[in-house]
Amino acid sequence: MGCSSCSTGKDGQPRGCKNNGTCGTDGCNKLTVFDWLSNMSLPNGEKPFDCVEVRFKNSRKEFFRNTENLTLSIGDIVATQASSGHDVGMVTLTGELVKVQMKRKKVDYKDKDLPKIHRKATQNDIDKWQKCRDREEEIKKRAREIAIILKLQMKISDVEFQGDGSKATFYYTAEDRVDFRQLIKDMAKAFGIRIEMRQIGYRQEAQRLGGIGSCGRELCCSTWLTDFRSVSTSAARYQQLSLNPQKLAGQCGKLKCCLNYELDMYLEALKDFPSQDTKLFTEKGLAFCQKTDIFKGMLWFSYKEDPSSWHTLTKEQVQEILEKNKKKEKVASLEEYTVDNFVKEEKVFENVVGQDSLTRFDKPKRPRNRNRKRNKAKSNSGKNKNSNSGNNPNPQKKRGRRNNNQKRQQKNG
Structure with a gap:
């Protein structure tokens, strides 16, 4: 998305061509x-x-x-x-x-x-075209004010001038049908041009305006996505995503287009995968499926009487139990299969960069208490002095007393 006009300027600062995808080099166009x-x-x-x-x-x-x-x-x-x-x-x-x-x-x-x-x-055509494009923001602002005065439930998102400046197309979004006949009359009188109103969807509006998505990158519809496919909540169900509209909706208010990107891979993985409504009949009781992991091929089951304890089974083991259930045969319990599946996963990594372990920040460091070390050092030095002085624990105190007694005697004499 960069060209010779919109790359970098002095001191590495982004220059920006400010042409919104109409550079002459055609290198930053959508x-x-x-x-x-x-x-x-x-x-x-x-x-x-x-x-x-x-x-x-x-x-x-x-x-x-x-x-x-x-x-x-x-x-x-x-x-x-x-x-x-x-x-x-x-x-x-x-x-x-x-x-x-x-x-x-x-x-x-x-x-x-x-x-x-x-x-x-010609140069005259280009100058006239550029002058019309410079007026678009001002006219869009004025058109929104007129729509608010007329109390129309619509949003004017963009304005596009014809090259000769004789006509302007206003793109708008609205939930219901809007009677904008008076709006066209007022805008034609205010701007002195022919007006065309064109309704677009919310996704087309996001495509024209652009923005940053929740992933931190530019919107797909404004950079590379060419067509809009219908997205349904079943795509989120197949991928085991939480059906939270705030997380699944994009900036346009509709379901995110990226929900369809990995959907085909999930559907292919689910072809030979047991459904989440699977029930297993055992001699210990009826077991229900609580959770599935599609790409690991694991399913978690729990008994009807004890739903809190889950048992891990592989996809093949579940299919084996289902085949026995079809023949009206019951397995003894799920514990027979879960013992084989219990394998402790070891984290294996190579110290390529020469750093410490990857989990070095997981355990909190102990605070360094330098005062404790100093106190320990003083106590150890005091013990050593006591052992050297024998029965006299404090020889310095006794020397001080003798000096005081000598001074008192001299004063009295």
């Missing part, structure tokens, strides 16, 4: 396709594909036909056909890979009604 056929020449007699991919603000990409046979490359600013007037965008892909992208997005490349590219954008 969902940019790498043209791995750019260095390969076409076979003799083959004409280059006459369609190109053009990206506009944020992630909006459309396909246009190059009827004028312009020599276009990635990063060129072009003036394209619009519903009325012209729009300005940047070329993001050319050549045969455009045909692959059109098939992937189900766009007919043989359609003669595809919009066309007029010309390469």
Whole structure:
């Protein structure tokens, strides 16, 4: 996500191109396709594909036909056909890979009604386009104020100007249907342009705005995710996650898209795994499943009469007991199987870096009491002096008494 314009400046500080994905080098754009056929020449007699991919603000990409046979490359600013007037965008892909992208997005490349590219954008077109983009934040703020005055239950999340400045598209989110006819009249009178309102979902709003997820990284929908798949709570159940909506919901308020990333692996592991509703019939009593670990292949069962004590069984052992139960045979108890499963796990690691053990911070260090050591040293020295002086425990005190008596005698004499 970095290019020559938005990498680093002086003293290693991030410079930032502030173009929101419209850099001329096309190196920090969202969902940019790498043209791995750019260095390969076409076979003799083959004409280059006459369609190109053009990206506009944020992630909006459309396909246009190059009827004028312009020599276009990635990063060129072009003036394209619009519903009325012209729009300005940047070329993001050319050549045969455009045909692959059109098939992937189900766009007919043989359609003669595809919009066309007029010309390469002139400096006048670029200046006008940049001036319109600078007005977007101000107009978005003013449009929100008008919507609040009209008491409309909607949120205007983004504004996109057409390249020639004659039209603006307002993207909004709303839970219910909104009557915005008066809003369009007020905005057209205030801004002097044609207005188009386009409703988007909450995920599309998060995709356009961007942000940081709970994982600490940029949102997937604003960086690399191309399509939105439906996410249900069953995906969290299969992965044994707590059904807490605050933890499972993303910034858009919907379930996180990343719940689908590992779902296929869990479903594959659960194919030959006993269900959590499994019941085991033993001579000691009926046992219920309390917990499962899919990737370790372990299940924990407890008796109906004693639900607090759990017994660990492997997946194969549970299937063996179930086969016996189908033949109306009961095993003696679960304890026969749990004894074999009890293996003490030893932590094995290699001291590669030359550090101490990995658990050196687990045990709290004993406080160093230097006063105790000093007291012990003094007591030991006192004992040694007593042993050397024999029966006289304090010879210094006696010397002091003799000196005092001599001074008193001298005063009296």
